[in-house]
Amino acid sequence: MNNLSQKRILLGVCGGIAAYKSAELVRRLRADGARVRVVMTAAASEFITARTFQALTGEPVLSDWSDDRTGMDHIELARWADRILIAPATADSLARLAHGRADDLLAAVCLASEAPLMVAPAMNQAMWRHAATRDNVELLRRRGVQICGPADGEQACGEVGPGRMLEPQALLQALSDAFCSARLAGLKVVVTAGPTREPIDPVRFLSNRSSGKMGYAIARAAREAGASVELVSGPVLLDVPPGVQRVRVESGQEMLEAVLERITDCDLFIATAAVADYRPAKPAQQKIKKPVADTSLQLEPVTDILATVAALDHRPFCVGFAAETEQLEQHAQKKRLRKGVELIAANRVGNGRGFESDDNELLLVWEGGTCWLPKDSKARLAHQLIEKVASLYPQRSNKQISSEYHAKHSA
């Protein structure tokens, strides 16, 4: 499950130019599995219609007191929400919230709700800098309201300065962080993902069917669990998960170097990349032309990244992946012992399973236990895997344990 899956988000939309961006935010929240209800101020209807939000959420949109059919809809909504985000939050609405007013539906819902409140201010830079707005924002902050942004930059009015609403992606991340399980908070995680390409000549290479989807989902899940995450990725066509640092590589050797550069202060290493086992021993410097005298390809082994990291003096907690076509558990146990790692996640590949698919199934194998994660989306499996890693990773305060763990394994 990702952080936003099934979360009940109440989105308040106020009367500002940035209201059009809220439609995109709703779309992304829904794509991440959140349940979204929208309350608009009367002024917001001048900028975007309720119908847009109704279509995007599949729920009725409340704007005016007359929309409160039972007279208690606003209280019910206030209780329903896991979290309220007002985006855009106008100067006027911030003033109403700061002073505890309930003279419009959105302000009344906020006042009646015990859900945490986040606001994404959006206004002209002079309005944002005004002492009245500063005081209102400070008052809200002191009461525990999370102020998201605003960003600096060019404004709709032509001025430049602070007051731009954060982009939908940044607000999505802020909401996701707010639901973060914090199981890996304070830890540094390095994840490898995707295939590698081992050159035959400047235009040809040996590679494999890995899409990188599992590794990217794991990087995202680790980030959502509060870790700082670096993703060393082979060539794939995937977006960088929010909040994750990505470095792109091509060959297994480049991946090894990128991992070793980042591993010194790393707490967890999760190797999902399908690194080539062998590479052409003598890649041609120029494109190989027909006819070739010798059609055979001389191969040499590629350094095993997981085994190299697991053998380091100051090694992180290591998680490896095993793609197998048969005898899953036996091969996974052997691989775990051979590489000397804490956890192996084994998946069956071939016949449309594993590679390139959005779903997967995993057998987790560690010292003294196994656990079957039945077929599910890679996003949900990634969260379950991270939960397991968090439970196996030595508990207590993060960095301290990490140094104890390193000390133990380097002894």
Ligand SMILES: Cc1cc2nc3c(=O)[nH]c(=O)nc-3n(C[C@H](O)[C@H](O)[C@H](O)COP(=O)(O)O)c2cc1C
């Ligand atoms: C074209 C136009 C754009 C506006 N943009 C903003 C804005 O970005 N931020 C803001 O605080 N107010 C803006 N206002 C003023 C608000 O719409 C006005 O203060 C209104 O009372 C806000 O009501 P609400 O907070 O209930 O939505 C704008 C007004 C107009 C006419």
